Amino acid sequence: MKYLKPIIKGAYKPIKRLKVYFKQKAGWLDIPKIMPFKGYGNEKEIIIQGMVIEDKGLTKPHDKLKFWQNMLATIKRFSGDEIAGVNVKATFREQTQFAETDEQGFFLFSFKIDNNEEQTVGDWLSVQFELVDEIVENQPKTTATGYIRFIPQGNEHIIVSDVDDTVMVSHSTQTLKKLRLMLFKNALTRAPFPGISFFYKALAKGTDTAVSHPFFYVSSSEWNLYDLLDDFFSYNQLPRGVFLLKRLEHSILKFWKSGGGNHQHKFDKIRHLLQFYPNRAFILIGDSGQRDPEIYSRLALEFPGRIETIFIRKIRSRSFLNKNEEHTAKLTEVQTGYFEVKNSHEAALIALRRGYISSKYFSETEAGLSKQNASD
Numbered sequence: 162m163k164y165l166k167p168i169i170k171g172a173y174k175p176i177k178r179l180k181v182y183f184k185q186k187a188g189w190l191d192i193p194k195i196m197p198f199k200g201y202g203n204e205k206e207i208i209i210q211g212m213v214i215e216d217k218g219l220t221k222p223h224d225k226l227k228f229w230q231n232m233l234a235t236i237k238r239f240s241g242d243e244i245a246g247v248n249v250k251a252t253f254r255e256q257t258q259f260a261e262t263d264e265q266g267f268f269l270f271s272f273k274i275d276n277n278e279e280q281t282v283g284d285w286l287s288v289q290f291e292l293v294d295e296i297v298e299n300q301p302k303t304t305a306t307g308y309i310r311f312i313p314q315g316n317e318h319i320i321v322s323d324v325d326d327t328v329m330v331s332h333s334t335q336t337l338k339k340l341r342l343m344l345f346k347n348a349l350t351r352a353p354f355p356g357i358s359f360f361y362k363a364l365a366k367g368t369d370t371a372v373s374h375p376f377f378y379v380s381s382s383e384w385n386l387y388d389l390l391d392d393f394f395s396y397n398q399l400p401r402g403v404f405l406l407k408r409l410e411h412s413i414l415k416f417w418k419s420g421g422g423n424h425q426h427k428f429d430k431i432r433h434l435l436q437f438y439p440n441r442a443f444i445l446i447g448d449s450g451q452r453d454p455e456i457y458s459r460l461a462l463e464f465p466g467r468i469e470t471i472f473i474r475k476i477r478s479r480s481f482l483n484k485n486e487e488h489t490a491k492l493t494e495v496q497t498g499y500f501e502v503k504n505s506h507e508a509a510l511i512a513l514r515r516g517y518i519s520s521k522y523f524s525e526t527e528a529g530l531s532k533q534n535a536s537d
Contacts, residue, residue: 192216192297193244195290197307198387199403201377202274202286203438204313207253209288210269211307212384213244213262243267248293253286259293265408284311285401310375310403314440317374318469318517320364321431322402323447324380327474328357329393351389353397354474356505359526363509363518364444365400376402379430381451383409405430424452428459435464443468444517446508449501450476458492458499465495470515472508473501 194216200209243266251258253272260268270288285308292303312319325331330352367374382390384406391404407426435443445460445468447453454473461468471492492499498515502508509526512518 192300193247193292193303195249195292195303195305196387197288197290197305198384200288200307200309201375201403201437202309202311205274207272207274207286207288207309207311208269209251209307209309210267211249211290211305212266213247213249213268213292214266215242215244244296247296250291250293252289252291267408285309286311312375312438312441317367317441318444319375319377319434319438319441320361320444320446321377321379321434322361322445323427323453324378324382324390326448326450326476327354327446327453328361328378328399329353329390349392349396351393353393353399354505356509356526358398359522360505360509360512360518361400362398363522363525364512366519368516368519376400377405377434378402379405379427381407381424381426383407385409424456427453428456431456431460432463435460435467441467444470444472446472446474448474448476454499454501458488461492461495461497468495468497470498470511470517471500472511473499474508475501475503 192215193213195211195213197209197211200207202208243262245262245264245266247262249260249262249268251260251268251270251272253270254275256272258270258272260270262268272288288307288309290305290307322328361376365374365376378390378394380390387404387406390406394401431443431445445453445457447457454471457468457471457473461471489499498511500508500511502511509518509522513520513522
């Protein structure tokens with residue numbers, strides 16, 4: 162049968178392909194879905210990736226869902242099958258490319274930018290995707306649209322933020338509390354840290370309303386949680402940014418390990434951004450619960466003068482550098498300011514002194530919080 166060919170060609174290799182192949186042959190494989198992730202670009206190149214997966218039937222969350230419905234959604238995110246060895250077509254303006262998904266269902270595209278075309282800072286460019294191969298019988302046309310943050314040369318800072326326990330309360334270092342959040346909460350009922358939305362919007366706006374400082378969100382969470390994070394950031398009105406997550410390393414039986422590991426992924430991703438945007442200064446934001454202080458400091462020393470400021474939210478009195486004067490002195494030598502803060506207000510005071518936000522932030526935040534409290 163024609164629709165079996167794309168996966169049969171590699172079915173003898175990994176177990177994952179065999180599983181998908183047998184599900185396909187038995188007619189148990191659900192309709193495929195293209196899931197593009199937000200990409201990024203500079204004045205020469207744009208990069209975007211995504212996955213081809215079984216449509217898991219996930220619906221948009223709401224705050225009235227029962228705990229078992231949230232639990233089911235989490236299980237679906239980690240139990241659905243990625244589809245390897247199928248061809249995807251991507252079209253960016255007049256350019257068309259084809260790519261085959263890898264063993265985990267990922268595809269990656271890179272397009273050249275026409276320097277003659279006018280772009281503006283803050284532009285989100287679109288890429289059209291189409292699944293070329295027929296995977297299931299009576300398969301409908303499978304398409305999707307992806308978006309890319311265009312960031313040319315300029316004086317604006319690039320802001321890179323961690324997610325878990327920096328933006329979103331996750332209890333990453335407390336397994337039972339973390340498991341409870343993953344199973345029983347959704348994107349609308351997960352809690353952001355107080356004031357984080359106002360602070361990040363102020364950073365994005367900067368001191369010039371005509372300029373939008375781009376955000377990247379780098380996390381050790383897996384791409385399987387992309388929809389949850391995307392919905393969470395949208396619902397809490399956090400700046401629209403590019404997520405750089407990690408490939409799935411654990412099965413459904415170990416989903417609770419999501420976001421763990423040695424976090425080398427974060428170092429590699431931020432290092433790539435520093436190389437991809439060689440003329441931009443960076444602000445890094447994280448927390449002391451895991452290894453953000455160490456990772457950010459290593460990057461600051463490797464790229465002297467490129468990372469202007471490191472903000473670290475202190476988690477349960479954990480500290481990394483405050484008692485290490487030698488390390489602090491090294492960061493000072495490479496012109497990196499390192500600040501451990503208790504909350505967004507403390508960070509905002511420092512950001513104001515360093516010229517990252519407008520003084521209007523404090524009056525606007527007070528008014529916004531009063532309005533928010535009145536509606537609760």
